[in-house]
Amino acid sequence: MKKASKQELILESIIQAYLKSKAPIGSSELQMKMTLGLSPSTIRIYFKKLSDEGSLEQLHVSSGRVPTLSALRGYWEEKLDVTHPVKLKSIDTLKHVTHSHQLFCIVEPSTDLLFKEILVVDKRFLILVFDKHEVVLQYNNKVEHFLQRFIGCTMQELKDIAAQVGLYELHDKLLALFSHASLLREGDKVIYSIAHELQNDALIRTFQMLHFVKSIENGLYFDGFVPRGCMAIKQKAQLLDEESTVDLFCFGRIESDFETFFNQVKE
Structure with missing residues (x-):
């Protein structure tokens, strides 16, 4: 592994200090946090170089430096796997750590439930069997034969089909199951706060979409549905008391301390 240069170590130290304090970092303050034996005047030289490269900026003439959005993005791309x-x-x-770090977080089952079979009960009811769930409908011969064609599809696909062909009872019952599928949804206030601050109501609508988490790939996100100055993470997760994996989605301001967040929630 390539040894980090002094300039890279200084940038990393500034970013880590900024994530903790959310305040500009001065050369004297940074000297006390580092063990490189550099004087404040030498650190200021590196500050100038990093500012010229676009990694640091000075918000006010008399203040210290803060990392730029591009520097923070590079830091998270390197630190988060x-x-x-x-x-x-x-x-x-x-839930507790999400709240303390002022983040938005969703945990959902990873796999979409499959439509496995239809059971007919005394020609009075149709029981649609999914993985871990069942949906009961009033018996209808035409509906039974129609739904037989879709055995093997996912619950989400069947919900969309039901809406398209007017099977509203089935659609509404599947929708109710989806609305209770999340194992955790915490931090909606964060979404509303950021949306209000940025005057971006589309952000609220995005995170209210029913299948939003399933619609994106695992990875880090800094743009697209993510507004400037924010970031999002989606990855697989494993709960200690569960055998199956789940989807973990986290969102917040890019200067949020995601590294400490993950250290606190990980086993």
Whole structure:
């Protein structure tokens, strides 16, 4: 592994200090936090170089430096690994830490439930059997034969089909199941606060979409549905008391301390 240069170490130290304090970092303050034995005047030289490169900026003439959005993005791309499932302590821990870090978080089952079979009960009811769920409808011969064609599709696909052909009872019951599918949804106030601050109502609508988490791939997000100055993470997770994996989605301002957040929720 390539050894980090002094300039890279200084930038990393500034970012870590900024994530903790959310305040500009001066050269004297940084000297006390580092163990490189650099003087404040030498650190100021590196400040100038990093500012010229677009990694730092000075909000006011008399203030210290803060990392730019591009520097924070590079930091998170290096520090956060979404390629492997993260092992979580518990939903309760995740809820508490999400609140304390002022983030928005969703945990949902990873796999969409499959439509497995239809059971007919005394020609009075149709029971649609899914993985871990059943939906009961009033018996209708035409509906039975129609739905037989879709055995093997996902619950989400069947819900959309029901809406298209006017099977509103089925659609509404599947919709109710989906609305209770999340294991955790915490931090809606964060979404409303950021949307209000940025005058971006589309952000609220995006996160209210029923299948939003399932619609995106695992990864880090800094643009697209994510407004400037924010970031989102989607990755697989494993709960200690569950055998199956779940989808974990987190969103917040890019200067939120996601690294500490994950250290606190991981087993």
